Amino acid sequence: MLVAIDKKSAERIKAVGYKTAHAIRSKFPLGELVCPFCDEIVFPRERQGFVLHFVHQHPCTSNIARHPESPEHEQGKFELARFLSQQIKDHPNESAKIEVEYRLSKCGENGRVADVALVYQNGNLLICECQLAKITLDELEQRTRDYYAIGADVLWFLGKDADTLENRTWLRSMFGSVGSLQFIYTSS
Ligand SMILES: [Zn+2]
Incomplete structure (x- = not known):
């Protein structure tokens, strides 16, 4: 996903607003960024050649129809x-x-x-x-x-x-x- 929720401020955090996963990890303590749909913890993932994005720590538990996180x-x-x-x-x-x-x-x-x-x-x-x-x-x-x-x-x-x-x-x-x-x- 490209957007996570910051539990502390309730703001939508866009991964594209950051240059690196390191910048996101430095700013948000583990557990503070969650999935907008299931509320579970997500963290930033970087893959060379791809846009920075968030992935679930555990598979998304929401039953809303959505796509995989490739x-x-x-x-x-x-x-x-x-x-x-x-x-x-x-x-x-x-x-x-x-x-x-x-x-x-x-x-x-x-x-x-x-x-x-x-x-x-x-x-x-x-x-x-x-x-x-x-x-x-x-x-x-x-x-x-x-x-x-x-x-x-x-x-x-x-x-x-x-x-x-x-x-x-x-x-x-x-x-x-x-x-x-x-x-x-x-x-x-
Ligand atoms: Zn989720």
């Missing part, structure tokens, strides 16, 4: 937030905010956490989902329907195991386009 997925969210800010940069709007890991309690069975969302004060919502883990067409359709049911539009970005011809074809027929996320690994 470095690639964290990087994907970071890129989507950047993509969205590019999209709106010509029309900056004080009443629309980009939120990472945006909780939608009325979405789906137990609520969902959107990877990145453009949240308008007037009730509109554009969600960007980064899907890297394998997903069936049925699941993809269900998730899309869950978002539509709460009145949110969604842009899907596929990468890795989720980027199948079947998924890509369906998304294209549904939305006209589909985003892609590619990871290039270097060993320098």
Whole structure:
């Protein structure tokens, strides 16, 4: 996850606001940073080439539907937030905010956490989902329907195991386009 809660101040702490995991560890005593969804302890994790993020000490106990904490997925969210800010940069709007890991309690069975969302004060919502883990067409359709049911539009970005011809074809027929996320690994 890219955002943790500081138990002491109740503030949302964004990992991208820090240069290194060391900077986060130096500032927050162990146990002070917790998951916004299950309240369990998280700590910063650094992987070369990926955006700094938080991971659970123990697996997340929340039953809210959310994605696994792979470095690639964290990087994907970071890129989507950047993509969205590019999209709106010509029309900056004080009443629309980009939120990472945006909780939608009325979405789906137990609520969902959107990877990145453009949240308008007037009730509109554009969600960007980064899907890297394998997903069936049925699941993809269900998730899309869950978002539509709460009145949110969604842009899907596929990468890795989720980027199948079947998924890509369906998304294209549904939305006209589909985003892609590619990871290039270097060993320098
Ligand atoms: Zn959690």
